[in-house]
Amino acid sequence: MHEPNPHNSRQSQFPDLDRRSFLKTGLGGALFLGTVSVTAGLSGCATRPAGRLSAVGTRMDASYQFRFLNRDDITLFEALLPAMIGPGLPEQPQARNIAIAGTIERIDAGILNFGPANQKELRRLFDLLNFGLTRVTIARVWSNWPNVTTTEADAFLERWRTSSIGLFNNGYIALTKVSNVAFYGHRDFWHLSGYPGPPKQAVDALPQFNNA
Amino acid sequence: MSLTDRIAQGLESGWKVTDGASLTGNLTTEADVVVVGTGAGGGTTAEILARNGLSVILVEEGRLYYQKDFKMDELTSYANLYQEGMSRVTRDGAIAILQGRCVGGSTTVNWTSSFRTPEATLNYWADQFGLDDLRPAAMAPWFNGREERHNVALWQVDPNxxxxxxxxxxxxxxxxxxxxxxxVKGCWNLGYCGVGCPTNAKQGALMTTIPGALDNNARLFHSLRADKLVMNQDRIDHLQATAFASDGITPTGVTVTLKARHFVVAASAIGSPGLLLRSDIPDPHQRIGKRSFIHPxxxxxxxxxxxxxxxxxxxxxxxxxxxxxxxxxxxxxxxxxxxxxxxxxxxxxxxxxxxxxxxxxxxxxxxxxxxxxxxxDGFHPESPGGTVSLRDDGSPVLDYPVxxxxxxxxxxxxxxxxxxxxxxxxxxxxxxxxxxxxxxxxxxxxxxxxxxxxxPHRVRLFTAHQMGGCGMGINPENSVVNSFGEHHHVSNLSVHDASVFPTSIGANPQLSVYALSARNSSRLANKLVN
The missing domain is CATH 3.30.410 (Cholesterol Oxidase; domain 2)
Structure with a gap:
């Protein structure tokens, strides 16, 4: 996502601003997202990390402590992952919930290591998607995320992928990258990509794998 | 094949290694030379200076990971061994930046390709930036020496x-x-170089120069970020650094003050300009952070x-x-x-x-x-490179217009x-x-x-090679350091990493960094010992 940059050469585009070039501009985009972050905070959205969530209410493993994603973000990913991973998710409901919950936990854990600058960008992105007004006007998703169907979620991702606005492409990449890596990179789902895992003879021979 | 781990042995034998996370109070200490960064440049520098009898302190913002941690797992390695948990990007988000953040720097996670700087590149530098003393013939002995030190050889096994x-x-x-x-030495041909070599075959800084420096009484602080070089008159007096907790990301509030006669910055082509900018190092021609190259x-x-x-x-x-x-x-x-x-x-x-x-x-x-x-990139007027600048929080960020x-x-x-x-x-x-x-x-x-x-964005772009930003040259109007990595304006400051390259290399840069740092560290050792 864009950071405000007073030295951005694209500033010269400002005299002939239309809505699209405004959004294309790093400065404009960042100001806009900044406004959303503030507004979302004021309007009482859940802006603090979700902390420990009840396994029953959220289908999350109660032992995992969320440190970046808040409740709204979790709801967002619960709505997006069925479109993001699609047929890669198990069909059996409980296995499916476990796969989704585990992937969201790994997304949270991964983002923790992103550091403050990228965390700030992701916070802006998630707030934009979670805040009703911008969800409708920018993402063009009409329902609250818990009510968004997989088809609608897929249509949203497709809009951002094919958009001619770089900021939306960037949002698409951010969402898919954290989700795909957290999903396909985890050993439970290696079989989907035909990856057998680290060579067994090496694992057997190397001291770091031998706890005995 | 020996599986005895060099790092585990060294730690047992009493190497002076301090985990910043373990510090409970502020600390001030001193050495002949403080080296910021433990990658290709910092490791080489520390070993050569320490072997010459100088007392050396190494500072690394990442943590010390070694064989016990290298389990051929992508997710933990990306989170722990790479800058920003592998999420580092250019300012507009359009180019993904792969860069190490651990003891050994990017040499701990690179894919082991070891090329000499192409002759055409060295000659271009001589012709364009006055770096006549870096012509291929002059550099050859340094490449030879480093190829030996890091066991560089043509890969003998069939390619995958x-x-x-x-x-x-x-x-x-x-x-x-x-x-x-x-x-590599005794490589098992497994394919996991990018997540930390599980067999200690890779002869990056972690298996060569870092142990070499520590064997010669150098002191390593890891999980410690260099915040600011503090000047007194026209010289650097000390380095101000802050510690991270064992998660590698949360500052603990503990401050470490490191005093030295000389300071070598080897914190990468993003980190080094960042540190110099944060430190307000004299920069009359505003060259710090300019001409950053990335091999797009x-x-x-x-x-x-x-x-x-x-x-x-x-x-x-x-x-x-x-x-x-x-x-x-x-x-x-x-x-x-x-x-x-x-x-x-x-x-x-x-x-x-x-x-x-x-x-x-x-x-x-x-x-x-x-x-x-x-x-x-960097060899044509229409490829002027990018710019490293500071965010509001002082962290460096790269703008790279394509x-x-x-x-x-x-x-x-x-x-x-x-x-x-x-x-x-x-x-x-x-x-x-x-x-x-x-x-x-x-x-x-x-x-x-x-x-x-x-x-941008539609074409997926990446960089695993960050170069420039503290470029070398004989003319202070278009460079930050001279061909020995010596800062043009501050006499006790050198830069020994890929940030000194005045263009990109045209090949994977690790051997270029090893060789140039070896050359410049030998000169520095001579100066400081005499």
Missing amino acids: VNNDILRQGCEKLGYSWKIIPRN VNASVAQMPQRVDPFYGAPQSIYSDEFNFRNGVDGPVGYKLEVPPLHPGMSSGVIPGHGETQINNMTGLPHMQSVIALLR TDYLWTGLREAFHTMVEIQFAAGAEKVRLMHLDSNWYHTLADAKAAINRLPME
């Missing part, structure tokens, strides 16, 4: 299929190809009829320089062709896509092959990559581009390459 397809495609099309020299990388993947298993085997063993200097050193941009390893996490993050399309992409992984092109000159090269590189893949028998190819489909014929792929927009 992923690399062999690059060889076959080049062979069919009459393009030159060569075997890559690698810095684009990529194509192919589906092959045979199994490729691109996750196994030495990740890089074949390259082609057919297009690297074809237009002369300073004509239309040249590019080096190489191959990346493809593990499931990395692949799913690099191939843009979601849903059914993405799972279909991923299902093909065992038959997937990829070629990458590394553009040689110029039309580079877009032309990227489009050409796409053409070359798919030609090679089809020549080697690919069933279909897909560009790393948001709008790309799979193309079953060369004609379709080439038509798409001509049609697809060459724009």
Whole structure:
């Protein structure tokens, strides 16, 4: 996502601003997202990390402590992952919930290591998607995320992928990258990509794998 | 084959290694030289200075990870060993930046390719930046010495299929190809160089110069970030640093003050300009952070009829320089062709896509092959590079505008990559581009390459080689340091890393950094000892 940059050469585009070039501009985009972050905070959205969530209410493993994603973000990913991973998710409901919950936990854990600058960008992105007004006007998703169907979620991702606005492409990449890596990179789902895992003879021979 | 771990042994034998996370109170200490960074440049510097009897303190913001931690797992390695948990990007988000953040720096996670600086590059530097003392003949002994130190040799084992397809495609099309020299000793040919070598075969800084320095009484602080070099009059008096908790990211509030006669900055082409900018180092011509180069990388993947298993085997063993200097050193941009390893996490993050399309992409992984092109940026007026500046919180960020000159090269590189893949028998190819489909014929792929927009975000771009930002030169008006890495304005400050390169290298840069740091550290040692 864009950071405000007073030295951005694209500033010269400002005299002939239309809505699209405004959004294309790093400065404009960042100001806009900044406004959303503030507004979302004021309007009482859940802006603090979700902390420990009840396994029953959220289908999350109660032992995992969320440190970046808040409740709204979790709801967002619960709505997006069925479109993001699609047929890669198990069909059996409980296995499916476990796969989704585990992937969201790994997304949270991964983002923790992103550091403050990228965390700030992701916070802006998630707030934009979670805040009703911008969800409708920018993402063009009409329902609250818990009510968004997989088809609608897929249509949203497709809009951002094919958009001619770089900021939306960037949002698409951010969402898919954290989700795909957290999903396909985890050993439970290696079989989907035909990856057998680290060579067994090496694992057997190397001291770091031998706890005995 | 010995599995005795060099780091575990050293720690047991009483190396002076301090985990910043373990510090409970502020600390002030002192040495002859403080070296910021433990990668190719910092490690080399510390070992040479320490062997010359100088007391050395090494400072590393990342943590000390070694064999016990290297379990061939992508997710933990990306989180722990890479800058910003592998999420580092340019300011506009359009270019993904792969860079190490751990003891050993990027040499702990690189793919072991060890090239000398191309002669054309060294001669260009001499002609354009007055660096006559770095001509190929003058540098040869330093490359020899470092090749020996890091066990660099042509890879003797057959390339894996992923690399062999690059060889076959080049062979069919009459393009030159060569075997890559690698810095390994007793390599098991597993394919996990990028997540920390599990067998200690990789002879990066972690297995060579860092132990060498520590054996000679150097002191290493890790999990400690260099915040600011503090000047007193016209010299640097001390380095101010802050510790991170054991998660590697949360500041503990503990401050460490390091005093020294001389300071060597080797914190990478993003970190070094960042530190100098934070420190308000004299910069009358505003050169710090300018002319940053990245070898912009684009990529194509192919589906092959045979199994490729691109996750196994030495990740890089074949390259082609057919297009690297074809237009002369300073004509239309040249590019080096190489191959990346493809593990499931990395692949799913690099191939843009979601849903059914993405799972279909991923299902093909065992038959997937990829070629990458590394553009040689910085040798043409229309490739002035990027700029490192500071965010509000003081962290460095790279702006890298992709110029039309580079877009032309990227489009050409796409053409070359798919030609090679089809020549080697690919069933279909897909560009790393948001709008790309799979193309079953060369004609379709080439038509798409001509049609697809060459724009930021839509073309997926990467960099694993960050260079410049504290460029060398004889003229202080267009450079930050001289050919010995000595700062033009501050007498007790040197820069010993890839940030001193006045252009990109035109090859994977680790051996260039090793050799130049060795040369400049030998000179520095002489000066400080006498």
